[in-house]
Amino acid sequence: MKKETRSFDLKKIVSDHSALVSFLALFIVALAVKGTIFLQLNNIINILRNNSVVGIIALGMTLIIITGGIDLSVGSQLAFIGVVVINVLVNTQSVFLALLTGLVVAVVVGFLTGYVTAKFKVPAFITTLGTMSIYRSISQFWMNGGGISSSGSAGSSYIAISNKNLFGLIPMPIIVWLVCAIVIYLYTTHTGVGRHVYAVGSNEKAAKLAGVNVVKVKTMVYVIGSVLILIATVVETSRLGSVNSASSGSGYEMDAIAAAVIGGTSMAGGKGTVVGTVLGTLTLGIIDNLMNLLGVNPFLVNAVKGTIIIVAVLLQIFLNKKSD
Template sequence: MRTEKRDWKKWAGKNSALIAFVALFILAAVLKGNMFLSLNNILNVLRNNSVIGIIALGMTLIIITGGIDLSVGSQLAFTGVIIIAVFNKTQSIIITVLAGAATALILGLATGILIARFNIPAFIMTLGSMSIYRSVAQYWLNGGGLMAKGDRSSVYLSISNTNLFGTIPMPIIIWLVAAAVIYIISWHTAVGRHIYAVGSNEKATQLASVNVVKVKCFAYTVSSLLVMLAALVETSRLGSVNSASSGSGYEMDAIAAAVIGGTSMAGGKGKIGFTILGTLTLGIINNMMNLLGVDSFLVSAVKGTIIIVAVLLQMILNKDS
């Protein structure tokens, strides 16, 4: 009996993201079945959470290494300003994407080097960069926004406002493709295995001749590139970026998605597939609160509670398992 209980506890600990997702999905279906289960609503949930979903993929890699990134929301605003500014100047999608990618590479490498090489705590480093990115973006636009303009603006807007087969919004496709790439990297490459090793035991990994600095730089750089992709998706969907509000609170949502998905804040543990479930769990909660007419001011309180409960359950279910 004790063995069966331990086996169940171990299974629940490994699949807590799936349990939470299924439970909330059933609850939403019971409370608002016709509205919640409609194809349009399901697609809306997926599309509305695609940007957070993309960012959460990179956040998962960073947390697995034992780090954190509080700057992703502000970085999205900063990168979004650069993307739209370059597009308005060149009217070229290719140059715009290259400029965004170059910006992301510089920001990601700089963050990774300062954290890994100079041992600046990730919390402090990204807290500082969060303020820097937002401040520079606001200074650039005088606290306002920037719209995509020009003869080819419709092409830019079509990136996120086109439906595959006339049904599936492109942001969903972009999110799933990004997830597939990150899954392959994390589970089927040497650097992916090293990411988990660094998070599990950094000193032992270093003694095993693994370049920990390069591994951490890789994680932060990939995350930065994913933030750029998220910025491209969001700005092309809205046709604009706002230096004050774009990306606001996205770091909390990305961390919540990863943690709800079972990624351990202690590092060394996490799955990309479960991060997707964590993102969808947050999406269902937001959707349920909207359908039930719950005050929007309570959304952040609910998310904060979910993060605390998710971490608490991880500790309980994984204890002695």
């Protein structure tokens, strides 16, 4: 009996802390393979900065997946919102108006996606597959398949947003990611609405019977997700000083989903944490960095990420069966 109890406990620990286990395992591998280079401060900062945009988007993706949904349009949203923000910036020379317009667009986009999905019970996969094409198509039509760069004095102020370092050391994208993670963590753990997100994902019918407004909760997570995409858009476009309607945000949906799933968020809904998603994002960052240090062909990176998503989901299924 003692052996069975210990075995059960071990599996439960691995299940509950799969994100930390994955992160530590990969971190140890990176140390063993490229320890001296990997541990250099500049390399660590590069990993954090280069994954801050996906990290911010993944926070919103986590909330959406917890409710039992998915958002395949996050990359296209980034391109669309970016095109809007930079165009307003260039034409008005006002950073404030550009950000305000971007916020309005993000809220409207998130509301429409969430409301259509929740109110009319359209599968989130179908809704966001459609909006993924719509936003990318509109962006490319608007920009004739090209991009736009920030310009003028307002453009210089905008570029400064992501190109400053706190204390001369920590890039602002990392700080923004950290602040977003803290806010979403507090939202999910210290508010009633945040707890409703888990209730809806765990058992939608039971949540309804308990008086939870399911449509409101589901719509809200998509709105929050789109606002986080706006923040990610500002971080990326201000860092680069431009946005491209065809390539900006490309592949971010897979990275965000992978970060959430590796972080322990259940694709079945009802389970997931902000801390886990941050660790999942860092795990992906280490994979990218390690493959780069080893000189692996960059075209294989997405193959590795796709494999990791499948393995992570299979692991979740295996551990959940063993826990039942």
